[in-house]
Amino acid sequence: MAMSIQQYLAEHREQHLSQLLDFLRIPSVSTSSKHKPDVRKAAEWLADTMKQAGIENVKIMETEGHPVVYGDWLHAPGKPTALVYGHYDVQPAEPLDLWETPPFEPEIRDNKIFARGATDDKAQLYLHIKAVEAYLNAEGSLPVNIKFCFEGEEEIASPNLSPFLEKHREMLKAEMIVISDGPMYSREQPSICIGLRGLCGFEIEVKGPRSDLHSGLYGGGVANPITALIQLVASMRNEDGSIAVEGFYDHVSAPSEAIRKSYEALQDNEQKTADELGVPKLYGEAGYSFMERTTLRPTLELNGILGGYQGEGIKTVLPSSALAKMSCRLVDQQDPDEIFDLIEAHIEKHKPEGVTVQLIRRDRGKPYTIAPDHPYIEAAAKAYEAGFGQKPVFIQSGGSIPIVEVFSRLLNAPVVMLDLGLPGENMHAPNEHFHLENYDKGLITICSFWDEVHSQG
Incomplete structure (x- = not known):
């Protein structure tokens, strides 16, 4: 210059x-x-x-x-x-x-x-x-x-x-x-x-009975939408931190050697990061560092969950519906519309009995x-x-x-x-x-x- x-x-x-x-x-x-x-x-x-x-x-x-x-x-x-x-x-x-x-x-x-x-x-x-x-x-x-x-x-x-x-x-x-x-x-x-990373954001809505029910009169005999939602969301994650949705990683390649070496040079202190965040330990997909998990790898996260009584104290009801707000960060050749299709197929395969489930597609970006x-x-x-x-x-x-x-x-x-x-x-x-x-x-x-x-x- x-x-x-x-x-x-x-x-x-x-x-x-x-x-x-x-x-x-x-x-x-x-x-x-x-x-x-x-x-x-x-x-x-x-x-x-x-x-x-x-x-x-x-x-x-x-x-x-x-x-x-x-x-x-x-x-x-x-x-x-x-x-x-x-x-x-x-x-x-x-x-x-x-x-x-x-x-x-x-x-x-x-x-x-x-x-x-x-x-x-x-x-x-x-x-x-x-x-x-x-x-x-x-x-x-x-x-x-x-x-x-x-x-x-x-x-x-x-x-x-x-x-x-x-x-x-x-x-x-x-x-x-x-x-x-x-x-x-x-x-x-x-x-x-x-x-x-790309993005796809969505909601999963689980519906049960027409209205909230008395948990003493109906509990144990009617499927609970919140329980069903929790089971469904849990089925999307493996114990090693990877994502269990079939086909999710089909268009994901391993990070290049050049980018992994670049990350190694940064010498991130993961325990320091955990301490700063106030958590006992960092979590994520096995075989990758915290920085790699949060930038190079795809994710599936639960962002919010709604259902049942939210007020002070306890109201003993069996709720009529539940909703999860979720998002995926995408990498490499993953396409948001294809990921939506895979998640919908996973829901159909794993949804509990006694409820109906709908996937509502929201944000998307490659x-x-x-x-x-x-x-x-x-x-x-x-x-x-x-x-x-x-x-x-x-x-x-x-x-x-x-x-x-x-x-x-x-x-x-x-x-x-x-x-x-x-x-x-x-x-x-x-x-x-x-x-x-x-x-x-x-x-x-x-x-x-x-x-x-x-x-x-």
Whole structure:
């Protein structure tokens, strides 16, 4: 990265931080109808800021919900085109009484910016705009072509983004998609996420008698839906922690040697993790470490269970129904619809007598992975080393961002996750914040990444 770019960023740092605080003051909570004008205001603020940075063809594009903000700079002939994605909407701030300072009155303290949306995703998105501004002001051009696609519905599962991508596929066409919307492994150890688990969420409803029954008059003679539900859920797990649903692992390959070695280098202390979580021992599929279980392997978890009397004291009834809320995290080539079918077949085979059982299909999303030796990932690794002074490790995330796989599939391009947040920055929680150390290092990393991609061709 040229010294002139570093000088520009240093000279304008306070101005840029002040501008970021203005962005964070906008309560762009996408899930709340009362904040719809604020989400629009954030989109307009973003469009104006992009224009000021020198980004061209900036426009606010309507969807069935909140708008998408688009812009581009396409004057690097023969060089790759990148599509930078981010989201300008934020989570609700409640509970407000747990915030040390108001969530939409950003404050810098302890070298951190505290505000809702600070790390997820306004600061990380903003860094990409400032990197472009620095290039254009210091060098007069960018080393690559860049398009921007910023949405206002990520925190409500992006219901209108897939149709938008389908409709504007030609406009958004690029050789890669770049996303900065998550944390690195740690403050001391930068990382590159090369995979996200997929997701399928569902409910299992068990019905028995028409209404609750007196447990003295009917207990022992009529099937109890809660008992039946517990038996059914228990049948889905083996004693060694593996999942007992027939065919569940059919499209799951063993983790690559490269990713397992990368994990070994992190030297996770599992007992320390157990102590921090307040549990006597960690649990999971035999033959895998805690980190491998929570990122590389699929899961089936019971998230909630409802049924019977929930009030104070005891009410001696035999309940008429019970409900389990469950989810699976998926890896490799697992498809959520196929997993739904396998679970439905398991239910049919194992359901207890005397009750009826229904599977209600909810959330779904496919897993995404990219090889650590992909040229753009290698470019990202060099960029992190330039920005943070240390080589990154390759990790896979235990979480799910379904839109990543959708981007890759619809635009037929790899996704590079250039995450610049840190664990513990209270994403989605009170006192969300973003480290200014990563603000500065993140800018160097982004600029270095574009230089590395330029040098590749």
